[in-house]
Structure formats: C-alpha cells, structure tokens
Amino acid sequence: MAELEKKSPADVDDPKAIETAVNENQKKLEALSLLAPEDGGVGGGGPPLLDDYDDDSQIQAVASSGTVYESATTFEDLKLTPELLKGLHDEMGFSRPSKIQAVTLPMILTPPYQNLVAQAHNGSGKTTCFVLGMLSRVDPSRRIPQAICICPTRELAQQNKSVLMRMSKFTGITCASAISPALKDYMPISKMAPVTDQVVIGTSGTLIKWITNKKLATRDIKILVFDEADHMLAEENFMSDSKRIMRDIQSSAGDCQLLLFSATFNEKVKDFITKVIKEGNQIFVKKEDLTLDKVKQYKVRVPDEIAKIEVIRDKIFEFGQKVGQVIIFVRTKISTMHLHNALTKEDYVCSSIQGSLDHSEREKVIQEFKDGYTKVLISTDLLARGFDQSQVNLVINYDMPIKYNSRDEPDYEVYLHRIGRAGRFGRKGAVFNLLCGETDDILMTKIENYFQHKVQEVPSWESEENFETVLKDAGLLE
Known part of the structure; x- marks a missing residue:
C-alpha cells in the first residue's frame, strides 16, 4: 500500500x-x-x-x-x-x-x-x-x-x-x-x-x-x-x-x-x-461512455405527485408484460412510506427499505426481494450502489437524485448507480424518470448534458399508446 x-x-x-x-x-x-x-x-x-x-x-x-x-x-x-x-x-x-x-x-x-x-x-x-x-x-x-x-x-x-x-x-x-x-x-x-x-x-x-x-x-x-x-x-x-x-x-x-x-x-x-x-x-x-446502452432511459413529464402514481400503476405496470422485478427510487423516508401505502392500497405486493429501519427488518426486506416474494421494492439511495438482483429489469426514478443541501444540482454519480440496478451483466432493462415541475426538468437537462446522452421523452403521460410504444422499445412488451 x-x-x-x-x-x-x-x-x-x-x-x-x-x-x-x-x-x-x-x-x-x-x-x-x-x-x-x-x-x-x-x-x-x-x-x-x-x-x-x-x-x-x-x-x-x-x-x-x-x-x-x-x-x-x-x-x-x-x-x-x-x-x-x-x-x-x-x-x-x-x-x-x-x-x-x-x-x-x-x-x-x-x-x-x-x-x-x-x-x-x-x-x-x-x-x-x-x-x-x-x-x-x-x-x-x-x-x-x-x-x-x-x-x-x-x-x-x-x-x-x-x-x-x-x-x-x-x-x-x-x-x-x-x-x-x-x-x-x-x-x-x-x-x-x-x-x-x-x-x-x-x-x-x-x-x-x-x-x-x-x-x-x-x-x-x-x-x-x-x-x-x-x-x-x-x-x-x-x-x-x-x-x-x-x-x-x-x-x-x-x-x-x-x-x-x-x-x-x-x-x-x-x-x-x-x-x-x-x-x-x-x-x-x-463519463459520456458510462451510461448503459442496453438500459433504455425515458423521461415522463407529469403535472403532480398523483400523476406519478397513476403512471406507475396504469401505464408501466399495466402494460409491462415482461417486467421482472422493479426498484423505485425516492428521495426521502417519508416518500418511501407514502408510495408504499399508495401501491399496497391498489393490491400491489411491494416492500420498502430506508436507513431508519432496524437492521433485522432491512435484512428481511432484502431477502424477500432476492427470493422473489416481492416484485416491487421502494428504496431511498440506500440501495443505489452495488445492489445486485439479476431479475430487476425496470428502475423508476420517482424522485430525481440531488446533491446534499442542494435544490437543483443533480447527483450524477447516484443517477448512474441507480440506473445500473437494471440491465445487469448486459441484460436488457429500462429506466423511467418521472419529472414533476421546473426543478425536475432542470435536473434532467443537467444529467443529459453531463453524460452527453439525450434521454427519450414519452410525449404524453396520459397516452396508453405512447407507453405501449416505449415499453415495446425497451423489450418489456411483446
């Protein structure tokens, strides 16, 4: 050394x-x-x-x-x-x-x-x-x-x-x-x-x-x-x-x-x-060579938080026939709880993890996801780095990653690590970035410029046809 x-x-x-x-x-x-x-x-x-x-x-x-x-x-x-x-x-x-x-x-x-x-x-x-x-x-x-x-x-x-x-x-x-x-x-x-x-x-x-x-x-x-x-x-x-x-x-x-x-x-x-x-x-x-070619990245502009849940529930989950396991990244512990409650009310079997959980509870959540008992895992950036589960072929950025004590400066490294949870070892995968408001638009633009990679936009968050098209493109729909 x-x-x-x-x-x-x-x-x-x-x-x-x-x-x-x-x-x-x-x-x-x-x-x-x-x-x-x-x-x-x-x-x-x-x-x-x-x-x-x-x-x-x-x-x-x-x-x-x-x-x-x-x-x-x-x-x-x-x-x-x-x-x-x-x-x-x-x-x-x-x-x-x-x-x-x-x-x-x-x-x-x-x-x-x-x-x-x-x-x-x-x-x-x-x-x-x-x-x-x-x-x-x-x-x-x-x-x-x-x-x-x-x-x-x-x-x-x-x-x-x-x-x-x-x-x-x-x-x-x-x-x-x-x-x-x-x-x-x-x-x-x-x-x-x-x-x-x-x-x-x-x-x-x-x-x-x-x-x-x-x-x-x-x-x-x-x-x-x-x-x-x-x-x-x-x-x-x-x-x-x-x-x-x-x-x-x-x-x-x-x-x-x-x-x-x-x-x-x-x-x-x-x-x-x-x-x-x-x-x-x-x-x-x-850095411009780091984004994964086999992981299709999309951005979806939505008017409010409720629309984010509707996109996940009614568009991505509804039409994604070949969706394996899913990780949804949020920014805060409170967001983890709110999204978990919203999806379980719709009868989706999902689990959530964040840093304040007891160690034994965190281990239980991880093991259940790895064993396939749950299909959807909601997480803070606790699992953004290194977490390896080959069945994950879809990542959803419910909240965009930002640097600590910043409002509109993206955490570029965390973004890259997040999307890397899908498409492991060259497998196909997809990432949906849900953008709500001007700040999210600024964050997404900065990420695109930093990695010199233009992220494809889904024209309308309400269009079933638009989502069918991009899900087919990502290999998640026949």
Missing part, C-alpha cells in the same frame, strides 16, 4: 500543492493501453476505455511498473487453484471472464502485486474481480485475517460476503461480516472472540471498532479492497475511517495491495487517489 502523505490541512487545501502532487504522480503512471493483437502495437495514450473493445478481443495492458499483462480469455489462464476454478464454474456458473475481469484480474494476481484503481460499468463483473483477488491471495491453512473489503453499507457488505462464500465453497476459506448487529444479536465488543477468518468484509465504522479493540489483527493483511471507492473517499466520515484503516495496516503489516473499484470516480476523488496511491495501475472510463 502506498504511504499516506502527512500534510497539514492547509497543504491539502492548497490548489497549487494539489496540482503539483497530481502532475508528479501522473508522470509516474504510464497510461494503461489496451491492445488487440492484430494492431501490432500499443494504443494511444491515456487510460483504457473498456467499451472500445469487444469481449472476445485479446487485450494487452502496459502497467505503471512496465509489467506487461496478457488479458485472460479463460479463468484457467489465471493459474487459479482447482478449488477456485471449481467454485467459478460449478457454483457461480461462469464460463469465461467478462471484459473488466479479463483486463483487471491479471493485474491483480500477477506478482509483484500492484495497486489498482478500476472503473467500469455497473453490472460488468467488478465484484468477481476483487473477490477472486482476495481469495487468491489468502492461505486457507492460516486462521488469521489476510484480506479486508470495506463497503459503504451493510447491505453491500452482506451481498459481497454471499458472493465470496459461493466462490470459495471448495477452498475452506471463511469470511467474517464486520457490520453492526441487529438489536436482538447485540453483544458488547469486549465479549467478542478475536476474528480468525481469512477474509473480513464490512463497513468502515465497525472495522475501526474491531481494530481499535484488538479483535481484528491487521499484521497479516495482504490485500485491502474498497468497494464503491468513490463514495468511501468522497464522504468525509468514510474518508476519515478509510485513512485510519490504511494507516493501521501499513504500520502493522507493512505494504499490502490496495484495490479500489467503482462505476464512478469524480475529479475530486481522482485527485485524492493520485496523491495517495504512488504506484499502481489505473483504468478510467469517460
């Missing part, structure tokens, strides 16, 4: 200091380039744009250290253990690596183990990259933590653990969940047994408590992962915890491999990463 710079707050806030640090480190990082063999040479400068290449193409990457990595066309190319290969093929059902896996896994698994900052589309297979990275680096015979994954929410931590346990089914590797317990399961940390699992996945706050109370030993940590890294490093409380964990590992274990994954990295976070990670490989995607 690269050493964290010890600077005063004044130094960090100085634009000249930041610019100098960024430029110096960018000079150290040779831009990664992806090469199809028939081209016979290294591509142009700058980080690779993953969507410029077909999944089947042979890709070669030149890393910051000068190491040449051959992309993996099969998981066997990665020299994984037979137990891991069995987990990938038999338990996970994977036949070959996805595009992001083919490029990043050789970078993660090839000595000398380099740090990696990787950005790729939602639903492209990022989780497998860092989970496989952790499983490949730990020694199953040693009962001590060797890999840590930090997540922004308990739901994402639990989901990542579920993936890891399936993938590691035949390895003997175990995993601990470092998340705050439900009230019924609470135990004082002083009575907690020391962690002996090889992998620990959890939220930053709980990880800090475990480390501080000497329940989680960090002296043998080989690999540290940040899932949804931009969120972890942009939010002040998350950033403070993240830096504390990195410092503790560095002081007790020395150097370890650092992996940062997300679908979005804004310029502020990129600057921070460049200062913190002195050596490593980077893969970024142009």
Whole structure:
C-alpha cells in the first residue's frame, strides 16, 4: 500500500500543492493501453476505455511498473487453484471472464502485486474481480485475517460476503461480516472472540471498532479492497475511517495491495487517489461512455405527485408484460412510506427499505426481494450502489437524485448507480424518470448534458399508446 502523505490541512487545501502532487504522480503512471493483437502495437495514450473493445478481443495492458499483462480469455489462464476454478464454474456458473475481469484480474494476481484503481460499468463483473483477488491471495491453512473489503453499507457488505462464500465453497476459506448487529444479536465488543477468518468484509465504522479493540489483527493483511471507492473517499466520515484503516495496516503489516473499484470516480476523488496511491495501475472510463446502452432511459413529464402514481400503476405496470422485478427510487423516508401505502392500497405486493429501519427488518426486506416474494421494492439511495438482483429489469426514478443541501444540482454519480440496478451483466432493462415541475426538468437537462446522452421523452403521460410504444422499445412488451 502506498504511504499516506502527512500534510497539514492547509497543504491539502492548497490548489497549487494539489496540482503539483497530481502532475508528479501522473508522470509516474504510464497510461494503461489496451491492445488487440492484430494492431501490432500499443494504443494511444491515456487510460483504457473498456467499451472500445469487444469481449472476445485479446487485450494487452502496459502497467505503471512496465509489467506487461496478457488479458485472460479463460479463468484457467489465471493459474487459479482447482478449488477456485471449481467454485467459478460449478457454483457461480461462469464460463469465461467478462471484459473488466479479463483486463483487471491479471493485474491483480500477477506478482509483484500492484495497486489498482478500476472503473467500469455497473453490472460488468467488478465484484468477481476483487473477490477472486482476495481469495487468491489468502492461505486457507492460516486462521488469521489476510484480506479486508470495506463497503459503504451493510447491505453491500452482506451481498459481497454471499458472493465470496459461493466462490470459495471448495477452498475452506471463511469470511467474517464486520457490520453492526441487529438489536436482538447485540453483544458488547469486549465479549467478542478475536476474528480468525481469512477474509473480513464490512463497513468502515465497525472495522475501526474491531481494530481499535484488538479483535481484528491487521499484521497479516495482504490485500485491502474498497468497494464503491468513490463514495468511501468522497464522504468525509468514510474518508476519515478509510485513512485510519490504511494507516493501521501499513504500520502493522507493512505494504499490502490496495484495490479500489467503482462505476464512478469524480475529479475530486481522482485527485485524492493520485496523491495517495504512488504506484499502481489505473483504468478510467469517460463519463459520456458510462451510461448503459442496453438500459433504455425515458423521461415522463407529469403535472403532480398523483400523476406519478397513476403512471406507475396504469401505464408501466399495466402494460409491462415482461417486467421482472422493479426498484423505485425516492428521495426521502417519508416518500418511501407514502408510495408504499399508495401501491399496497391498489393490491400491489411491494416492500420498502430506508436507513431508519432496524437492521433485522432491512435484512428481511432484502431477502424477500432476492427470493422473489416481492416484485416491487421502494428504496431511498440506500440501495443505489452495488445492489445486485439479476431479475430487476425496470428502475423508476420517482424522485430525481440531488446533491446534499442542494435544490437543483443533480447527483450524477447516484443517477448512474441507480440506473445500473437494471440491465445487469448486459441484460436488457429500462429506466423511467418521472419529472414533476421546473426543478425536475432542470435536473434532467443537467444529467443529459453531463453524460452527453439525450434521454427519450414519452410525449404524453396520459397516452396508453405512447407507453405501449416505449415499453415495446425497451423489450418489456411483446
């Protein structure tokens, strides 16, 4: 892991200091380039744009250290253990690596183990990259933590653990969940047994408590992962915890491999990463290339809140014959409750989730949705990032995402993460943005301009014919 710079707050806030640090480190990082063999040479400068290449193409990457990595066309190319290969093929059902896996896994698994900052589309297979990275680096015979994954929410931590346990089914590797317990399961940390699992996945706050109370030993940590890294490093409380964990590992274990994954990295976070990670490989995607082509996006102008419910009930749900599962995103806890009540009155079986629910209740809601007992899930942005449910092919933005303490400035990253809940792993999906009033129009226009992507408008919210047309276009109506 690269050493964290010890600077005063004044130094960090100085634009000249930041610019100098960024430029110096960018000079150290040779831009990664992806090469199809028939081209016979290294591509142009700058980080690779993953969507410029077909999944089947042979890709070669030149890393910051000068190491040449051959992309993996099969998981066997990665020299994984037979137990891991069995987990990938038999338990996970994977036949070959996805595009992001083919490029990043050789970078993660090839000595000398380099740090990696990787950005790729939602639903492209990022989780497998860092989970496989952790499983490949730990020694199953040693009962001590060797890999840590930090997540922004308990739901994402639990989901990542579920993936890891399936993938590691035949390895003997175990995993601990470092998340705050439900009230019924609470135990004082002083009575907690020391962690002996090889992998620990959890939220930053709980990880800090475990480390501080000497329940989680960090002296043998080989690999540290940040899932949804931009969120972890942009939010002040998350950033403070993240830096504390990195410092503790560095002081007790020395150097370890650092992996940062997300679908979005804004310029502020990129600057921070460049200062913190002195050596490593980077893969970024142009923001205009981030919107998912397989996810059809639509905007619907409505006169009032009641019309939003009518559109959902009488147009989208009524005509959407091929609608699988649906996530409806709202802005507030109150909106979650109101919309839930409105839809259940119409006999729709739906569930809702927001941050103030007890942990056990949140887990129950998630499990029922994943098991298919409920078709419609109403959520705040608690589930905007990383939540993976392959049956979701429709997302409805009941409220448009806005930045904290702002009225008309969109949260572009949250928008991208929201729409990424549909169309996972290249499947077809649709997103309906319900716009009510001038502010929503401004938000939508800013989002279109930011991503350089024009969102198709449904001409009339009252027209059954208009909705039949767009639902057919989205593959949700025969």
